Amino acid sequence: MEHVLRQCLIALRLAERAGISEADRVSVYYTALLVNVGCHSDAHEQAKWFGDDIALKQDKYTYGLHPGVAGALATVRRFGAGGDGLMGRFRLGLEFVVSGHRDLAEMVSHHAAMARRIGVGLGLPEDTLGALGAAYEMWDGHGWPGELAQEQIPVAARLAMIGEFVEVAHRVGGVAAARQLLRSGRGKQFDPDLARLLDDEAELLLSELDMVDAWDAVIGSEPALEIVLTDDELDEALLAIADFVDLKSPYSLGHARAVAELVAGAAERLSLTEADQRTLRRAALMHCYGKLGVSNAILDKSGPLTPGERERLHMVPYLTHRMLRQSPSLRPIGDLAVQFGERLDGSGYPHGLASPALSPSARVLAAAHLYQSLREPRPQREGLTATSAAAHLRAEVRAGRVDGLAAQAVLSAAGHRASRRVQGPAGLTPREVDVLRLLARGLTNKQIADRLVVSRKTVANHVEHIYAKLDVSTRTAAALFATRHGLLAPAPDGNA
Secondary structure, eight states, X not given: OOHHHHHHHHHHHHHHHTTOOHHHHHHHHHHHHHTTTTTTTTHHHHHHHHSOHHHHHXXXXXXXXXXXXXXXXXXXXXHTTTOSHHHHHHHHHHHIIIIIHHHHHHHHHHHHHHHHHHHHHTXXXXXXXXXXXXXXXXXXXXXXXXXXXXXXXXXXXXXXXXHHHHHHHHHHHHHHHHHHHHHHHBTTTBOHHHHHHHHHTHHXXXXXXXXXXXXXXXXXXXXXXXXXXXXXXXXXXXXXXXXXXXXXXXXGTTHHHHHXXXXXXXXXXXXXXXXXXXXXXXXXXXXXXXXGGSOHHHHTOSSOOOHHHHHHHTTHHHHHHHHHTTSTTTHHHHHHHTTTTOOTBSOOSSSOOBGGGOOHHHHHHHHHHHHHXXXXXXXXXXXXXXXXXXXXXXXXXXXXXXXXXXXXXXXXXXXXXXXXXXXXXXXXXXXXXXXXXXXXXXXXXXXHHHHHTSOHXXXXXXXXXXXXXXXXXXXXXXXXXXXXXXXXXXOTTSOO
């Protein structure tokens, strides 16, 4: 946790001590923050070879950027991604020797290229883009893509490289471990002058890293505060990042973009305020950021998930919320995004919220995420047709898990013809919802009939159908259902 924030602080402290100009420190700042942003983009391949792409990243700091075949095979043996038993792991190891090690080398170059690409999408300056593209070059010329060496490597890239590896060494083993790393990598992986300077002043430059609030410290350390986004520019940046995050798994490509389009159309149909529409669309773009914290061994697993794996998958919205809550401006978006897996009956995740706690925007986001997920392929199945996905979503409405109005708005935004009757939870019709609302308040059939201007026989029929659909036999049980599903709000005309 906070590895990138801390490595940015180390790089900035070293840059200032080395007398790097303020203009160059801007490049150091963004390069250090984005140097590893592409590491998830081939997580599917990483999981293929090593079983757990997240655990693999730890080995990067054990073996270095040149793990060699022996180190990589040790990782394969450790995770046993090739199947059950010794023979499965042996076959995978042999395949790695033949072709996999080339994939690993290409991955590192690919990470740098992808970091540069996201920098372009965010509109960063050209010198920062150059540093990002050279982020894995080494002083001795044996880095990736292996085109630059020594002073040819942008100083921002050299500083980011030192900050990244020293942060881990210091966090694991303190100043002594950081110094040992600097001395072993000096003139090889690291700029010798910068490595020597940090070695000499490690006590000062690495002091209090564990004591500061890393988020606030990094925000406060931006050298020039040059990049300020308008609302429209922020939307473009969030879209670029969303597309990038969705590269985590081949089964989720374009997911956030598609969900954002669905909620935008649904929100307009539901006449949400302009502010709510913008927040909802941003939440849709950001709602799956947390999958970066879940291994592709789970995301891309072809067989059934274990209870533990399913629980880890349900951590996605929680991790998204933890990411966004640190920023005052993004926190309201995170508060909405975290609810995409919640259900009206309280059976969702991560918090098991029920209907009264779910806003109209949250209900739209949940319906859009579910519909789009059904349309996408998964390791266990092909993507559903639009008709099948719509039928599944409507079934969730009848089961009382998804809001009927939100689902209908999403389906309309997806191009489905509007249903003649918008059903509520458990398949209740709008008129049955009106009757249930009054029944739950304790009104008699006669009072309900007078209020709704219908006959008592009609009310009696509605009550009978309501009890049957809810599988209850008493008013209190029906009232509890209405409470849990947020059906007690007054009707729009004020009659109920």
